[in-house]
Amino acid sequence: MQKPDNTYVEPPVDTGFDEPGALSSDEAREQVASLREAIRYHDHRYYVENDPVISDKTYDALYARLEALEDGFGFEDENSPTQRVGGEPLDELETREHVVEMLSLDSSEDEGEVRSFGANVRDVCGDVGYHVEPKFDGLSVELVYEDGELEAAVTRGDGVVGEDVTANLRTVGSVPLRLRDAPDEVVVRGEILMPKEGFQDLNRRRVERGDEPFANPRNAAAGTVRLLDPSVVADRPLEVYVYDVLRTSADVASQTEAVELVESLGFLVDDDSALVDDVDGFVGYRDEMLDRRDELGYEIDGVVAKVDSFDARDRLGETSAHPRWAFAYKFPAKTDVTRVTDIAVQVGRTGKLTPVALLEPVDVDGVTISRASLHNQKQVRELGVSEGARVEVERAGDVIPQVKEVTDDADDGFSMPESCPVCGSDTIREDEHHYCTGGVACPAQLRSRLEHFGSRDGMDIEGIGEEVAASLVDEGLVSDLPDLYELTVDEVAALEGFGERSARKLIDEIEAGKDTDLVSFVTALGVRHVGRERARKLADAFRLDQLREATVGEVRRVEDVGDEVAESVVGFFGGRGGETVDSLLAHGVEPQREETGDALEGTKVVFTGSVEGYTRRELTDLLEKNGADVTSSVSGETDYLVAGENPGENKIEDAREHGVETLDEEGFQERVLSRVD
Template sequence: MSGNDIQNQINQLVNELNQHNYNYYQLASPTISDYDFDQKLKQLEALEAKYPEYLRPDSPTQKVGGEITKNFTTVQHKWPMMSLGNTYNEQDLLDFDQRIKKAIGENFQYVCELKFDGLSMSLTYQDGQLLRAVTRGDGTKGDDVTANIKTIRTIPLRVHGEKMPSYFDIRGEVFMHHAAFERLNNERIENGEMPFANPRNFASGTVKMQDSAEVAKRPLDCFLYFLYSDENPFKTHWDSLQAVKSWGFKISEESKLCDNIQQVLAFIASWEQKRFQLSYDIDGIVIKVNSYAQQQELGFTAKSPRWAISYKYKAQEVETILEKVTYQVGRTGAITPVANLKPVLLAGTTVKRATLHNANEIERLDLHEKDTVLVEKGGEIIPKIISVNLDQRLPNAQKIQYIQNCPECGTPLVRAEGEAVHYCPNDEGCPPQIVGRIQHFISRKAMNIEGIGAETVETLYQRGLLKHISEIYELKNHEPELKSLERFGEKSINNMLLGIEKSKEMPFEKVLFGLGIRYVGATVAQKLAKHFKNIDALSKASLEELILAEEIGGRIAQSVIDYFADAKHLEEIAQLKQAGLRFETEEKEVVLQSESLSGKSFVISGVFENHSREQLKEIIESNGGKILSGISAKLSYLVAGDNMGPSKLEKANKLQIPIISENDLLQMIQ
């Protein structure tokens, strides 16, 4: 190969791996398996070692992770967060062991730990109190996410105990348990939002949210596993683990002290299948030399400690037969294809179904009837088909064609430009949509109607008593029909009617969420309710006015406009108003701290470093200022943060409206 060919190959690998790093660390949306990434990284390392003249400063071999996000303060790590060398085979571990012995002799121990599949975190404590929490970032500096990390119950805000240094960092992994992931992901699907692929992505996306109140609603967990301090009183890693546990930190009980590499290999083998019994994901085992003195003697490479390595398990894969593809209709009309498989044992469970996501995925796999497919269950909780064994394809097998009509009501499906999902537009006549919409309305996070469950809704729909959510409030007029239904006793009917009556006390944001507007989840409904105050203002809002609301993008705004453009939806809202539901927020009484902003009006737009938009709004109002919904000649100031829409900026400049920062606003008050 010529020099140009080698340089081109290195450049291609660097660019590809940097993109994968960005997808993984910044977007929390990996597009390649860990194994494939590691193989490409090793290929790049080998080329760079052989041809160092072509080594690029931005090569992923020269850094640990992704770039720093703009949403949080950047903090320098006192002790760099280095990555570990990893392997997928035992021989590499034996070679690692030989290198250790050659450097420090035979007298040493290993600590084996589960390799948690989560988000690396560095916690700093001073005088026993949590000072800050910082993400890995690029290994030398990361994002300060302290407010979000403080919401995790297993992370102590204050610790105490024997031999505790006055200042130390403790490293760990933030993760999400399977049960919480499945529950929250199902809620996202029900809200018409894109589900996360796996718990690691969900945990990562949660930690990087701007609103710590929303983070607190998502049950994250954290294991701690390494102590750093200038005054470390311990001689071994194992001793430090036992100590930090006594101080109040959560450490894994599955770690083990091993006397030799054979015990390490036995530990790895024992967890090959046991890992599937855990309530969280691990993707391998971390092996560390136990003695701190020996760790110091072994030292570091540019990016990894020489005294530690990780063994990574390959994702579990198995071949089986695709029996057929069926289609599910969600409450928003979204159509989800599902692969029905010949039952097969995979990762400790019998797998009968796998997600196919959308039409693009079926096309990508080039699925044919009765194909032999390779199914994987790695970081994903839900199994997925990763490829087709073309050698096993049956002669004359018919290609799987994505359906054109709704499987439930026969209506032709629609697919919006730029979207991967097909929808059934017959929201008023498609049974799963009608039932799903009513079930969503009564759910705990929406109207929380006690005494009526999902099965009851199904029964009432089949009997013709419920076809619209407004008809829930007319059930009190149908007691004779209710009593004639099986398992509907007088007590259960009374409880249901009491629950329905009590739901009229639910606040506007809950009612808005319960309406089931596509892309309007519980958080978005809360933001819209706070911004627009009542349903009338919301229903008449333009696209530009909607985007001015906190965290509302173009897709959500357009969905809201489309919803209120439908006369049937307006009629339903009128019926619910008549029933007595709340369609207006209860205004909090503003306690004036000063009148320094009296007579001035503000629009807040963008993302801010130290305050949320809602907090800035409260600051302005409590100092006599007024918040406007849009930019006009009457506006006094535009408070601008990062990622502000260009159209707002352009309009403000055109009208010569002063544009101020978060700090400018605070100085005006002072």
């Protein structure tokens, strides 16, 4: 094989620059070319070889000089190193047909099927060698280079057509924007990955700001590369490993030569590939990589064997779905026991700090778990959870991930921080819990409060979910709840995922939500310890003006309100919360107190399953407005269990045990709803 002479040699660059204005256009152009070559070299040392040879300060000086010359002389080039920061946001990801069809691989966890693959190869080609490599657990991508320049990056999609993610992959340091001394045409296949360390750091930041963490590095990488804003992608820790040549004008005759070619061209190549003589060698390689799986810096879900000789591959051919010359030997999923990589602290809507164990992703009952709530410092210490500990994980109630027990200790333990990890405000301890004192000045609290404010139980503003709330806060458009009512269509349209039409819809929803009921308004305010049920009882007892002036003793007399809740309510309206209410009212929010009845006074009802024509919230509101008590679990005091469509068997069994009457939808209409006005 004739490989291009693409050895990376450090170009000489003098950092003692003249002022740009002192250069002629030709001198500037020459210096730009020299700087680009130098920066590409140092990018390769940093991102591919993981062996930088200059300080960050020196690199920054080279980079700043290049930017200044490109801007000053108009030397624009989409493949310049300065373009890795990301371009303008996209309206959508376009689709693009692949240069070469990207087939999937036949795979199995069964050794017998692996040996059958080897037998089929031997029947056609006799004894052949195999190139074996880790099977990356990421997102497959085609990279197309013409005359050495990156022309396109396309996800696998259906193998024929994929999504054009070129703008996003230009921001990834391990993707060369320009190949040195490259063949005229190079089309390679690689895997977009998020390294474990980068994944855990990203999840820590997401947890601390109140966002849901990614389930695993693959989901994180796939979600990132499909973002419409390349500048956001540039801040995410992605890498691209290249492992196949799909088409090239260079002469390559085997997988071994193909890997040597892509490495010489400057791509990031995995060091754990090998050449084995037969399927026995492949099976041994699989066992070795399974043992080393946890040591690797990225996730793999198996290993791959490819017939090394391209001539032999031609004789084997391919099916419509996969090549007959390659096979993936899959690993079993990681289950139950995993390692704690970090303990992050999440800041909730009320400022409550919750420790969260960040885990190496593990499969529990078919669901990938990457984090588990630890509730408070006391539980962390009682369980003995610490960074580096091996733990057994379970899904409590088949839903919430939690640490069952520690199987192997690590460091000296965990303590809650003295300052908020998001805003730096002091933290205080109340009983077993810690709270951030930053209030709405804390972005994490504000994001969660805004999401809660717009929720169905609150102001019911369709469109204000977790991501939109985070964008509004992060972009500085909302610094307190009333700011929501000052948003403009143009401001919202500029956010990730919005256009003018969707922005107008959100503004209309916000405006329509000004006419609300008092229960929803009080719920939306996010007073600590006050959910919708307590908000209804407070709204039954007070008008808004009365509630704002009520004493602890007066609030304490409301059913299901103790000293702690009463103090929280009075403290809220007497402090910053009262100012927020004033501003909301000034912006036109008009909460109305609903008329209530007593037709169902004293009736206790539990629902299971869905009732046609109603949401669960609508039913609860309707019954509670008429005096009923709607609870979530069946007890001896329950009057009726309403069993709608797809009811839960546990509640029906509980009703039998307690002698509680179970009503179907028709019975519910006759016995309960008929009594309501």
